[in-house]
Every structure is written in structure tokens, then in C-alpha cells.
Amino acid sequence: MASFLVYYGTGEGQTAKIADRIVVTLRARGHDATGVDTTETPANLTLDEYDAVLVGASIHGGKHQQAVIDFVDANRDELSAKPTAFFQVSMSSATEEGQEQAAGYVEAFLEETDWHPDRIAQFGGALRFSEFGFLKRFMVKQVVKREMPDLDTSQDAKFTDWQAVEDFANDVAAFVEGRLGIPTPDAGSSADQQ
Ligand SMILES: Cc1cc2nc3c(=O)[nH]c(=O)nc-3n(C[C@H](O)[C@H](O)[C@H](O)COP(=O)(O)O)c2cc1C
Structure with missing residues (x-):
């Protein structure tokens, strides 16, 4: 079993729903997973107790939540020493024509934070x-x-592909299991569509 932190920013709640689904999927695989909203960050949050960290953010006016950028900035060294993943939620990811735009948001985030997550996913959000x-x-x-x-x-x-969210969570979990030398369990589908 590995312990995962899923740290995310959300404006209207869709990234929170996606983070919940990731947490549920990781738990269904036998892991310990904790979701933390930027607005409810415990004062004593430390990355020491987690084997792996997933960071999520949504896009408003072309930007990610500043609190997520600050989190990555503040923890860059620790994040670099662990298996990590980033997921982004936007309207652009919902269409074929928006893919380039969505990829540009990711690129800007990685450039600004100088962080190199092991896995990256882009999900359509909701309006x-x-x-x-x-x-x-x-x-x-x-x-x-x-x-x-x-x-x-x-x-x-609602544009989120929930199967893609579960697939991402399972892919990240498999990567972490490989890194930590944990046997890969049978993964099951986790929750109802939202
Ligand atoms: C005020 C507002 C501005 C937005 N601006 C963008 C944008 O610039 N680009 C984009 O791709 N999506 C944009 N979106 C879509 C959001 O990324 C999408 O609604 C997402 O699901 C929000 O996730 P959240 O509820 O976790 O904040 C915007 C949404 C709102 C409500």
C-alpha cells in the first residue's frame, strides 16, 4: 500500500469532483489517499507522510489557481523527490479545437513552476x-x-470523461507501485458518474 496526497484548486467544484474520483479509485486499488482543497489546507500539511503526490488545478481566464502554483513553488524540492502527477481541468479540453489551448495552459504551468511531474492529464470540466x-x-x-x-x-x-479520470488514477497508481516495488492489485471501477 502507498499513501497518496491529491492536492487541488477548484472554482466551481468540478476539479473537487475529479479529485474525489481519483481518491476513490486509488482507495479501491488498496492505497491510502487523501484529497485536500487549497482552501482547506491544514496548517501542518507536510509531504513527508506521502509516498506520492497528485496536484490538480482548473482554468479561469486562462490561469490556474494561484494557490496551486504557490503550493508547487513551496514544495518543489520535495515534489521532485517523489512520484508526482498533474491534472488540469478546463473547457478547452472538451473540444478537438481546444486541445492546443489546453496543452498551452499545461506548458505555461510547468514553465512557471519549474516542476516536472511524472504523469500529466487534461480533463474537460463542466459549465x-x-x-x-x-x-x-x-x-x-x-x-x-x-x-x-x-x-x-x-x-x-458536463464534459468530464470519468473513465479517463479513473484510467489516469490507475496509471499513476501503477507507476507508483512500480517505483516503490509494491505488487499491483486488481483495480475495480469505483463510483457512479457525476
Ligand atoms: C469564469 C470562468 C472562466 C473560465 N475561463 C476558462 C478559460 O479561460 N479557458 C478554459 O479552457 N476554460 C475556462 N473555464 C472553464 C473551466 O475551466 C471549467 O468550468 C472547469 O470545470 C472549472 O473547474 P472548477 O469547477 O474545478 O473550477 C472558465 C470557467 C469559468 C466559470
């Missing part, structure tokens, strides 16, 4: 128009009109 305030709804609809003209903005849009 829960029904939960946005007036201004955010207006703003996002303007962007959607430009980037995803065919999207029906009268209802919430």
Missing part, C-alpha cells in the same frame, strides 16, 4: 450555468459563443 451568478453566466456565455458555438447554454454542460 454549471444554473449555479453561476448573473455576471459569471453572462461572461461565460460570451466565451462559449465564440469557442463552442453549438453548445446549448440553457442547461448545464
Whole structure:
């Protein structure tokens, strides 16, 4: 068994849902996994007690959460000494045309933090128009009109491929098991679609 930290930033909650699914998948594989939201970081959080760390962030206005960047900056040396992974959640990853944009966000993050995670994943997020305030709804609809003209903005849009999230968690787990010399268990599918 290995211990995993899944540290993430989230604006409207989709990255939190994805982090939860990763935690559930890792636990189903027999590991210890803890999810920590940047806004609820315990004062005594230390990476010493974890064998591996996954870091997640979503994109707003082309940027990742500053708290996630600060976390990587503050812990770069420790992260470099452990198996690590990064996952990014954005609207760009939801479309074929957006792939280059999404990859650019990842590149900018890695360049800014000077961090080299062992595994990287990009997931489509969600646009829960029904939960946005007036201004955010207006703003996002303007962007959607430009980037995803065919999207029906009268209802919430969910783009996350949950199988891809589970596959990523299992791939990271297999990598960590290999590094630590832990036997690979049988992985099962973990939870309902969200
Ligand atoms: C105000 C706002 C701005 C956004 N800006 C971008 C953007 O610049 N590029 C992009 O690909 N996605 C953008 N998105 C889409 C988010 O990345 C997507 O909704 C994601 O699921 C958010 O994850 P979170 O709920 O964990 O914050 C934006 C979403 C909102 C609400």
C-alpha cells in the first residue's frame, strides 16, 4: 500500500469532483489517499507522510489557481523527490479545437513552476450555468459563443470523461507501485458518474 496526497484548486467544484474520483479509485486499488482543497489546507500539511503526490488545478481566464502554483513553488524540492502527477481541468479540453489551448495552459504551468511531474492529464470540466451568478453566466456565455458555438447554454454542460479520470488514477497508481516495488492489485471501477 502507498499513501497518496491529491492536492487541488477548484472554482466551481468540478476539479473537487475529479479529485474525489481519483481518491476513490486509488482507495479501491488498496492505497491510502487523501484529497485536500487549497482552501482547506491544514496548517501542518507536510509531504513527508506521502509516498506520492497528485496536484490538480482548473482554468479561469486562462490561469490556474494561484494557490496551486504557490503550493508547487513551496514544495518543489520535495515534489521532485517523489512520484508526482498533474491534472488540469478546463473547457478547452472538451473540444478537438481546444486541445492546443489546453496543452498551452499545461506548458505555461510547468514553465512557471519549474516542476516536472511524472504523469500529466487534461480533463474537460463542466459549465454549471444554473449555479453561476448573473455576471459569471453572462461572461461565460460570451466565451462559449465564440469557442463552442453549438453548445446549448440553457442547461448545464458536463464534459468530464470519468473513465479517463479513473484510467489516469490507475496509471499513476501503477507507476507508483512500480517505483516503490509494491505488487499491483486488481483495480475495480469505483463510483457512479457525476
Ligand atoms: C469564469 C470562468 C472562466 C473560465 N475561463 C476558462 C478559460 O479561460 N479557458 C478554459 O479552457 N476554460 C475556462 N473555464 C472553464 C473551466 O475551466 C471549467 O468550468 C472547469 O470545470 C472549472 O473547474 P472548477 O469547477 O474545478 O473550477 C472558465 C470557467 C469559468 C466559470
